[in-house]
Amino acid sequence: MIDAGEETMRRVYMDHAATTPVDPLVVKAMLPYFSECFGNASSLHSFGRDAFEAVEAARQKVADLIGAEKNEIIFTSGGTESDNLAIKGVAYKNRDKGNHIITSSIEHPAVLETCHHMESEKFKVTYLPVDRFGMINLADLEKAITEKTILITIMHANNEIGTIEPVEEIGRIAREHQVYFHIDAVQTVGKIPIDVKSMNTDMLSMSAHKIYGPKGVGALYMAKGIRCEPIIHGGGHEHGMRSSTENAAGIVGFGKAAELAKERMATDMPYVTDLRNKLTKGVLESIQESYLNGHPSKRLPNNAHLRFTAIEGESLIMGLDAKGIAGSTGSACSSKKLEASHVLLAIGLNEVEAHGSLRLTLGRENTSDDVDYVLNALQEVVGNLRSMSPLWGKRLEFEKWKQRMREEEHRSKEIELS
Numbered sequence: 001m002i003d004a005g006e007e008t009m010r011r012v013y014m015d016h017a018a019t020t021p022v023d024p025l026v027v028k029a030m031l032p033y034f035s036e037c038f039g040n041a042s043s044l045h046s047f048g049r050d051a052f053e054a055v056e057a058a059r060q061k062v063a064d065l066i067g068a069e070k071n072e073i074i075f076t077s078g079g080t081e082s083d084n085l086a087i088k089g090v091a092y093k094n095r096d097k098g099n100h101i102i103t104s105s106i107e108h109p110a111v112l113e114t115c116h117h118m119e120s121e122k123f124k125v126t127y128l129p130v131d132r133f134g135m136i137n138l139a140d141l142e143k144a145i146t147e148k149t150i151l152i153t154i155m156h157a158n159n160e161i162g163t164i165e166p167v168e169e170i171g172r173i174a175r176e177h178q179v180y181f182h183i184d185a186v187q188t189v190g191k192i193p194i195d196v197k198s199m200n201t202d203m204l205s206m207s208a209h210k211i212y213g214p215k216g217v218g219a220l221y222m223a224k225g226i227r228c229e230p231i232i233h234g235g236g237h238e239h240g241m242r243s244s245t246e247n248a249a250g251i252v253g254f255g256k257a258a259e260l261a262k263e264r265m266a267t268d269m270p271y272v273t274d275l276r277n278k279l280t281k282g283v284l285e286s287i288q289e290s291y292l293n294g295h296p297s298k299r300l301p302n303n304a305h306l307r308f309t310a311i312e313g314e315s316l317i318m319g320l321d322a323k324g325i326a327g328s329t330g331s332a333c334s335s336k337k338l339e340a341s342h343v344l345l346a347i348g349l350n351e352v353e354a355h356g357s358l359r360l361t362l363g364r365e366n367t368s369d370d371v372d373y374v375l376n377a378l379q380e381v382v383g384n385l386r387s388m389s390p391l392w393g394k395r396l397e398f399e400k401w402k403q404r405m406r407e408e409e410h411r412s413k414e415i416e417l418s
Contacts, residue, residue: 011324012370016210016302017159017187017361018328022253023212029256030214033249041246042237051248058255065258066185066204067195068221074238075251078218079186080110082205083153085220085242086182087114089228090151090203091123094180098148102179104128104136105346108159111184112342115153124148132348133295134163141170145177155184156194156204160343160359161294162303164188171200180226186210186218190261191300192269202226208250212364213257217250264364272362273301275371279360280304282375287382293344293357302362307349310392311356311385319381325374328359352391 013021033054039047041055060070076082091101103115105127115125126144128136136154145152152174157164167183174181182203185194189204190211196204204221208214222228222241234243261268283290289309308316313329320327329341344354360374386392 009324010373011326012366012373013326014360014362014366014370014374015326015328016363017162017300017359019209019215020212020363021365022209022214023257023260025260026213026253026256030249030253033252037248039248041248042235051246055246055248055251058251058258061255061259061262062206062219063221065194065262066189066206066221067197069224071239072221072223074220074222074241075246075254076218076220076238076242077216077247078209079108079184079205079207080218081242082207082218082220083108083110083182083184084114085228085231086203086205086222087111087118087151087153088231089241090180090182090226091118091121093227093229094150098146098150099123100126100146100148100150102126102128102141102144102149102152102154104130104154104165106130106134106158106160106343107153107155108184108186111153111155128154130346133298134158134161134343134347135295135298136165136170138166138169138173142173142177145173145179149177149179151180151182153182153184155186156188157185157192157300157303158294158343159187160341161305161347162187162300162361163295164192164298164300167199167201174202175200187300190258190265191302193265196221196223203228208254208257211257211261214250214253217247217254219254268364269301272364272366275362275366275368276302276304278368279362279371279374280306282371283378286375286379290382293347293349300361304360304362305357306360307353307357308382309353309356310389311382313355313357315385316356316358316381319385320374320377323377323381325377328361329355329357 037050039051041048041051059073063070063073076085101115101118101123103111103125119125128140128144130136154165154170156167171181180202183201184205186205186207188194189206202223207218230241232243237243237246280292283306291307293305293307317327317329340351340354344357
């Protein structure tokens with residue numbers, strides 16, 4: 001029990017790329033579908049019809065968020081299932097046309113691991129390299145396309161470093177070569193404007209819990225006429241593409257979260273961008289040898305991915321957590337692994353540099369005071385860790401040696417001139 005006079009530690013959540021708190025309005029919308037509106041959406045009686053109507057209303061709201069039509073939305077259990085359905089479903093259904101898939105080297109594990117599995121199914125996969133900012137090269141993409149290519153799957157924005165890929169141009173290339181194009185947009189839906197028609201995409205993956213909705217529900221946009229085989233078989237739910245009794249409460253929550261995201265995007269985007277810029281500028285100006293990973297401008301509005309020389313990322317996370325601050329060393333889906341991030345290695349960092357990185361992702365509930373608190377805490381934690389780091393000690397000795405060499409060189413020139 002906390003003593004009345006004891007000060008409660010401040011808590012600041014800056015890991016919104018991992019998940020977001022469920023908005024109270026989303027919770028309110030969901031609650032009836034756990035109790036009085038509990039019917040199966042596939043049942044013909046009034047209980048079922050009530051659930052069906054709620055699911056269809058949510059389907060329209062999700063479609064509206066991305067510029068799609070209602071019957072182009074397939075509800076799933078989340079972004080991972082949506083990615084699997086898009087990649088496996090198209091690959092299996094179109095095997096008669098070809099067996100080649102193109103993706104990038106920095107995709108989320110939901111895409112990379114699925115592509116690795118497809119290789120075991122005798123499909124060929126090309127993993128496009130990226131530049132130091134995490135951007136693919138469109139010329140590399142076009143060069144990789146062959147007569148056997150059936151699918152291009154590229155994420156809209158990277159979940160770790162926040163870099164936004166040129167998906168409109170990728171979609172144009174895919175259209176010109178008559179290749180299906182899938183976008184993993186789990187990190188961008190609800191954060192930046194999306195119009196699936198102008199993107200020339202055939203499929204797009206989403207997840208509710210990234211936009212203040214519940215966990216365990218997502219969706220796949222699938223344009224009309226796409227040849228895709230279901231990967232879950234059963235009663236033929238979701239237009240025959242995803243059998244299983246619909247998660248009505250979760251879907252309603254997703255629909256409400258999508259509605260709120262659409263309403264608030266015009267204010268949320270500039271707000272979190274300003275906070276992100278204040279945070280990034282503060283770190284780079286106040287902490288020696290700190291760097292920004294990812295593209296400096298073509299990045300998610302809420303993403304600050306930072307790197308610190310001679311710092312071990314897991315220790316940094318623990319030090320911040322002791323001060324009530326939540327951040328991440330990378331993707332939450334793999335952040336408990338201690339190997340270096342495949343994304344950071346792909347953009348050219350070595351393992352030591354990759355391990356010294358920190359992802360802070362802001363949300364609509366964060367404040368300018370939160371940023372100030374995090375900046376002060378970062379300076380303290382980084383300073384403490386570096387004071388114990390033999391790497392930093394050697395780094396300082398080397399810098400002092402270089403300074404002495406410069407001073408001696410300057411004195412020698414002065415003697416020569418005299």
